[in-house]
Amino acid sequence: MTLFLNLWTILTKAPNIIAIIKAIMDVIGSTQVQKILEAIRDAMHDEGAMPNGTTDEPGRKRLATRIRERFARQTLGMSDTEYANFVHHKQQNIA
Numbered sequence: 001m002t003l004f005l006n007l008w009t010i011l012t013k014a015p016n017i018i019a020i021i022k023a024i025m026d027v028i029g030s031t032q033v034q035k036i037l038e039a040i041r042d043a044m045h046d047e048g049a050m051p052n053g054t055t056d057e058p059g060r061k062r063l064a065t066r067i068r069e070r071f072a073r074q075t076l077g078m079s080d081t082e083y084a085n086f087v088h089h090k091q092q093n094i095a
Helices: 001-013 012-026 032-048 057-076 078-092
Strands: none
Touching: 001 012, 001 057, 032 057, 057 078
8 A cells, every 4th residue: 555655646746756856967967868857747748747747547648658759759859740750651661
């Protein structure tokens, strides 16, 4: 039971935790970690998970997908359209 309470606390406090970690990484200067944290923060904000941290299971899946896509786009240096075309092309090659 304590494990679930701890996980719930972490999930509801994620925006605050991310802000603290980002501040620490600003001092250290790791740009890769900063990009990951920014992608997580932006995705959480876009999905509406920022204000109170409560989302349902489909919301968490959308959030995880959005974070993965945003990080991939940042890493590859692509716009939303370029990334969508890239993914569509890769899916067509697989099928």
